[in-house]
Amino acid sequence: MKITIVYDNNAQEGLKCGWGFACLIQTGTNNILFDTGWDGHLLLENMEKLSIDPQNIDTLVLSHQHWDHIGGVTTFLNINPNVDVFVPSGFSPRLKKEITSRINKKLYGVSSPREICNWVYSTGELEKKGTGIKEQSLILECESGNYVLTGCAHPGLLLILEAASSFGKITGIIGGLHDSQEYGSFKDMQLIGAGHCTSHKDVIRKMYPDKFQKIFAGYKIEL
C-alpha cells in the first residue's frame, strides 16, 4: 500500500505547505483521499506536482469537521464528483446535504468501526468526552502490518488505538497527533510518522529516535 502526504504544515522543496492535512492512499484497487487540507487550490497544485491525477481518486474520507481538513472539499469535488464520501455521522446535516448534492456517488455517515474498501477500515467516529469533536481515523491493513492514519487525533491516542486494535496489532501510526502525550502507546510500533498538528514532535523523536519520522507534503512511503 502506498501513502503520499499531499498537504501538510510542512512541505518538501517544490511543493506548497499550509496548515492542514491531506493524504493519498493507493491500495492497488482503490485510490483514497483522506482529508483535503484547507485550500483546495493548494491541494490540487501539490497533487499535480506529485503526478497524482485527482480524477483517479474513487473515495474521499474526511476525518473530522475542522476547516484545515475539509476546506478543500468543494474545489476537489468540482474536479472529481465521482467519489464515495465517508464522514463521521456527527457531521453537520447541512454539510452532509451539500456534499451529497455535489457527488455522483454515495455519502456514508460513519458511526461505528467499518470497512471503507479492501484493506482500509475506519475506527468509527470517536470523541474525547466533552470536546464535541467527532473524528474517525483509518486502519490500513498492509503487507508489513496494520497502520493507523489520523487527521488531528483529537479523541486522543488511547481511544483511537483501542478502536484500531480491534482490527489487529498496530505496527505504526501516521498523521497529526495533536497534543497527545500518551507516549507509551508508541512502544511496540515500528513507525511514528508525525506531522500536521503534532505538538510534541521533539519529545517523541527523543524517546523513539529509530521509529520517529517527520512527515510533510511530498512524503511517500510504501507499507
Ligand SMILES: [Zn+2]
Ligand atoms: Zn482538528
Ligand SMILES: [Zn+2]
Ligand atoms: Zn487539523
